[in-house]
Amino acid sequence: MINEIYLDNSATTQCFPETAELVSRILTEEYGNPSSMHHKGVEAERRLTQAKETLADILKVSGRNLYFTSCGTESDNLAIAGCARANQRAGKHLITTVIEHPAVIETMHALEEEGFEVTYLPVDSDGVVSPETVAGALRDDTILVSIMHTNNEIGSLQPIAEIGRLIKERNPKILFHVDAVQGFGKAQIYPKRMKIDLLSASGHKIHAPKGVGLLYVADGVKIRPTLPGGGQQGGMRSGTENVAGAAAMAFSAKRLYDHLEEDVDRLYALRARLIEQLQGLDGVRVNGKPGRESAPHVISLSVQGVRAEVLLHALEDRGVYVSAGSACSSNRPHLSETLKAIGTPKELLDATIRLSLSVLNTEEEIDTAAAALLEIIPFLRKYTRH
Ligand code: PLP
Numbered sequence: 001m002i003n004e005i006y007l008d009n010s011a012t013t014q015c016f017p018e019t020a021e022l023v024s025r026i027l028t029e030e031y032g033n034p035s036s037m038h039h040k041g042v043e044a045e046r047r048l049t050q051a052k053e054t055l056a057d058i059l060k061v062s063g064r065n066l067y068f069t070s071c072g073t074e075s076d077n078l079a080i081a082g083c084a085r086a087n088q089r090a091g092k093h094l095i096t097t098v099i100e101h102p103a104v105i106e107t108m109h110a111l112e113e114e115g116f117e118v119t120y121l122p123v124d125s126d127g128v129v130s131p132e133t134v135a136g137a138l139r140d141d142t143i144l145v146s147i148m149h150t151n152n153e154i155g156s157l158q159p160i161a162e163i164g165r166l167i168k169e170r171n172p173k174i175l176f177h178v179d180a181v182q183g184f185g186k187a188q189i190y191p192k193r194m195k196i197d198l199l200s201a202s203g204h205k206i207h208a209p210k211g212v213g214l215l216y217v218a219d220g221v222k223i224r225p226t227l228p229g230g231g232q233q234g235g236m237r238s239g240t241e242n243v244a245g246a247a248a249m250a251f252s253a254k255r256l257y258d259h260l261e262e263d264v265d266r267l268y269a270l271r272a273r274l275i276e277q278l279q280g281l282d283g284v285r286v287n288g289k290p291g292r293e294s295a296p297h298v299i300s301l302s303v304q305g306v307r308a309e310v311l312l313h314a315l316e317d318r319g320v321y322v323s324a325g326s327a328c329s330s331n332r333p334h335l336s337e338t339l340k341a342i343g344t345p346k347e348l349l350d351a352t353i354r355l356s357l358s359v360l361n362t363e364e365e366i367d368t369a370a371a372a373l374l375e376i377i378p379f380l381r382k383y384t385r386h
Helices: 017-028 039-059 071-084 100-112 131-137 160-170 243-258 260-276 308-316 337-341 363-384
Strands: 068-071 093-097 117-121 142-148 175-179 198-202 213-217 284-286 298-303 352-356
Touching: 039 243, 039 337, 068 093, 068 175, 068 243, 068 260, 071 142, 071 175, 071 198, 071 213, 093 284, 093 363, 100 117, 131 142, 131 160, 131 352, 142 160, 160 175, 243 260, 260 298, 260 352, 260 363, 308 363
Parallel strands: 093 117, 093 142, 142 175, 175 198
Antiparallel strands: 068 213, 198 213, 284 298, 298 352
């Protein structure tokens, strides 16, 4: 069997083996329902509380402001739709950007059908929205601004703290939601310092299993729950809690944040190492800002004259897994709104691949992937150019 080199970590990550062991132990031994009043229930409840405390420590918030959901998508939905519906008396205007994940964009579209008005802000050619653009879009009837921390397709980083400051200067009542699904685990994110009222994260992007998400809700923020039911988690999110998933997310997050600085340095070095090796190739463009001005784990490459899907499969034949544009929205072929928004020429829209790294990747893997690209790209071009 050929060695697998997994460079699709923005789509999902491998669960840390220790995290998977913890999941197995909870599912087979500590399987109680946290709502049960007997010992098994109390044990499960304790796990949940512990998980919230661990994640709260990382975000420097209180555990009582954290809620577990089923995924990043649900956290985004609950934050945006829940807030919009609960606060519509104050206004019906919402603001976001054109490069958000479908979990945000589609929620905004659904709210437009309910009578909300949404402003979709443009980004610059590096995929960054300027704080002044956000400030200029604020209105008296604006109730919520939703801006992602790290873009999933090109790794652009948004000036979250600056945007938070400008929003609150204009009107402290305007709520600020941040989709941190790609940023959590790769950057220090402090909701209070950054004036964030709502923050979404997802377990499977940080080496925990699929099926668990996190939502931070600041004190005093009104949300209308999207899942009516048994009233778990203070009524914010009904449904029996995924205790194993929650504990796993906390465990993996702690492991990442215990070594964050050195891991991030290593990711940036791996990213630079790969880009450096591609320098000799003509017609390959790295999207987004250079170096530490972009996320440490995302490399978006537009490759003139080669279809992304063909390149993806040619890499796959050598055991290198990447994605075409963004894989985490769906497998329907579509032209990326993010790539369009940064002004990618039409012929490069379906010629863009994304390589995304994790702390589990090694220099050898990067070198092998780079060598594969250096060989495959000229080869494929030879057969498409005639
Ligand atoms: N937001 C961003 C920026 C993402 O990259 C993703 C997933 O790819 C999501 C939201 C959705 O997260 P989940 O897959 O946990 O639903």
